[in-house]
Amino acid sequence: MAAAKHFTYVILGGGVAAGYAAREFAKQGVKPGELAIISKESVAPYERPALSKGYLFPQNAARLPGFHTCVGSGGERLLPEWYSEKGIELILSTEIVKADLASKTLTSSADATFTYDTLLIATGSSVIKLTDFGVQGAEANDILYLRDIEDADKLVAAMQAKKDGKAVVVGGGYIGLELSAALKTNNFDVTMVYPEPWCMPRLFTSGLAAFYEGYYANKGIHIIKGTVAVGFDADANGDVTAVKLKNGNVLEADIVIVGVGGRPLTHLFKGQVAEEKGGIKTDAFFETSVPGVYAIADVAAFPMKLYNEIRRVEHVDHARKSAEQAVKAIKAKEAGESVPEYDYLPYFYSRSFDLSWQFYGDNVGEDVLFGDNDPTAAKPKFGSYWIKDGKVVGVFLEGGSAEENQVIAKVARAQPPVADVEALKKEGLDFAAKV
Ligand code: FDA
Ligand code: NAD
Numbered sequence: 001m002a003a004a005k006h007f008t009y010v011i012l013g014g015g016v017a018a019g020y021a022a023r024e025f026a027k028q029g030v031k032p033g034e035l036a037i038i039s040k041e042s043v044a045p046y047e048r049p050a051l052s053k054g055y056l057f058p059q060n061a062a063r064l065p066g067f068h069t070c071v072g073s074g075g076e077r078l079l080p081e082w083y084s085e086k087g088i089e090l091i092l093s094t095e096i097v098k099a100d101l102a103s104k105t106l107t108s109s110a111d112a113t114f115t116y117d118t119l120l121i122a123t124g125s126s127v128i129k130l131t132d133f134g135v136q137g138a139e140a141n142d143i144l145y146l147r148d149i150e151d152a153d154k155l156v157a158a159m160q161a162k163k164d165g166k167a168v169v170v171g172g173g174y175i176g177l178e179l180s181a182a183l184k185t186n187n188f189d190v191t192m193v194y195p196e197p198w199c200m201p202r203l204f205t206s207g208l209a210a211f212y213e214g215y216y217a218n219k220g221i222h223i224i225k226g227t228v229a230v231g232f233d234a235d236a237n238g239d240v241t242a243v244k245l246k247n248g249n250v251l252e253a254d255i256v257i258v259g260v261g262g263r264p265l266t267h268l269f270k271g272q273v274a275e276e277k278g279g280i281k282t283d284a285f286f287e288t289s290v291p292g293v294y295a296i297a298d299v300a301a302f303p304m305k306l307y308n309e310i311r312r313v314e315h316v317d318h319a320r321k322s323a324e325q326a327v328k329a330i331k332a333k334e335a336g337e338s339v340p341e342y343d344y345l346p347y348f349y350s351r352s353f354d355l356s357w358q359f360y361g362d363n364v365g366e367d368v369l370f371g372d373n374d375p376t377a378a379k380p381k382f383g384s385y386w387i388k389d390g391k392v393v394g395v396f397l398e399g400g401s402a403e404e405n406q407v408i409a410k411v412a413r414a415q416p417p418v419a420d421v422e423a424l425k426k427e428g429l430d431f432a433a434k435v
Contacts, residue, residue, distance in 0.1 A: 036114070121288075127146070
């Protein structure tokens with residue numbers, strides 16, 4: 001075995017958080033050869049959200065190097081050359097299969113070893129597969145998932161091979177909604193299947209979901225709720241031909257896209273660090289129970305100061321901000337200084353067709369729908385407030401302008417009291433504008 005390669009700082013994972021952490025290291029000052037990113041992927045960090053949106057456009061599709069980090073938040077695009085100019089080593093196509101935190105050593109599948117003084121775990125999430133629950137026939141060709149650029153390329157190739165065909169989308173969450181729209185835009189006959197009474201139940205209320213389900217139906221997307229895929233048929237080539245549902249229906253399919261959730265990639269560290277809520281437990285600076293080891297973005301279970309609770313967040317805004325916070329904290333500690341605690345306001349968003357929504361805060365308590373959620377409206381604008389203990393704690397808005405989205409973010413942070421729920425419903429967005 002070759003001698004271990006040593007770095008002062010290693011970022012394990014080459015996704016969104018890795019790109020933003022590298023930029024922050026460069027800002028704070030890092031010497032050539034001090035920092036390495038080790039990634040299973042073959043490309044430099046990129047803005048993952050593009051994969052379910054611009055990457056799948058039928059025309060003028062987004063392609064690398066167009067969406068390397070940090071363009072997603074309006075910053076400089078870090079091309080592979082940027083890393084070499086800064087002396088940051090990008091160790092790509094390298095999967096770490098063993099992490100020994102006691103000896104500060106990482107080992108790759110090709111048996112290369114890396115040692116570090118400080119480690120940032122940024123391994124993100126993996127997709128839950130139907131083969132994980134032994135769904136019959138789920139290993140057939142063209143049953144596809146979407147997590148990284150390799151998956152996205154397989155999807156693009158399948159869309160070309162099965163042009164104008166039938167697509168079944170399993171799952172009614174983020175991937176389900178964004179991919180159904182992408183497939184429809186690519187002229188597929190799309191059917192969505194999910195077990196819940198309405199789509200995106202972890203965020204949407206029935207009133208919000210009614211709009212999106214109506215809008216999708218008007219675009220010609222068929223929606224089958226309250227059931228799941230229990231098996232698949234394939235032809236002699238092993239290509240999927242049909243999806244069998246628990247309710248007895250059988251749907252013809254040329255392509256199946258599955259989006260039934262993600263799982264944080266923490267297995268390398270099991271038994272070596274404290275865990276909570278399925279993630280690696282950290283403090284407000286993203287340091288884990290092992291000194292010098294930090295966990296950021298999807299894998300971190302961190303103190304959400306605003307709600308006085310440990311939470312995990314699987315969204316890009318937190319990936320970017322947690323990366324920056326951890327690097328600032330590492331550098332401050334080295335200088336004998338400190339940084340303020342992470343004080344995160346949850347922010348989620350999605351875009352599909354001509355739609356675009358943003359959500360800030362917490363979706364708990366009583367919900368109050370406002371605006372016009374008619375799916376046939378020419379310019380839909382509506383939303384929801386969530387009220388807990390007499391205060392607005394969360395706000396959702398479809399079709400908001402940049403200023404209006406800033407206003408709802410301010411409300412979710414300020415948590416203004418609500419005296420009259422009926423008046424709030426009537427006032428709608430005007431209430432937020434006055435806060
Ligand atoms: P991320 O997944 O970005 O990166 C993890 C990296 O670690 C990958 O490069 C992976 O290969 C690598 N890795 C893992 N294990 C490894 C190992 N053992 N060895 C080496 N490398 C390893 N959010 C949002 O707010 N709005 C949106 O619109 C979207 N859209 C969206 C679309 C799609 C298709 C996905 C999959 C996800 C989104 N998200 C999103 C979620 C968002 O992208 C996600 O929360 C961040 O990418 C998380 O950043 P991380 O850096 O934690 O993981
Ligand atoms: P999700 O948790 O959003 O949705 C999972 C959905 O799977 C559930 O809503 C449910 O409808 C469905 N489901 C569960 N079990 C099922 C079964 N057996 N059969 C059929 N349906 C079933 O997860 P996702 O959509 O797979 O997204 C994966 C990850 O990617 C998440 O971390 C998500 O945050 C991220 N992502 C985020 C965005 C965004 O923020 N705009 C976009 C894409 C992906």
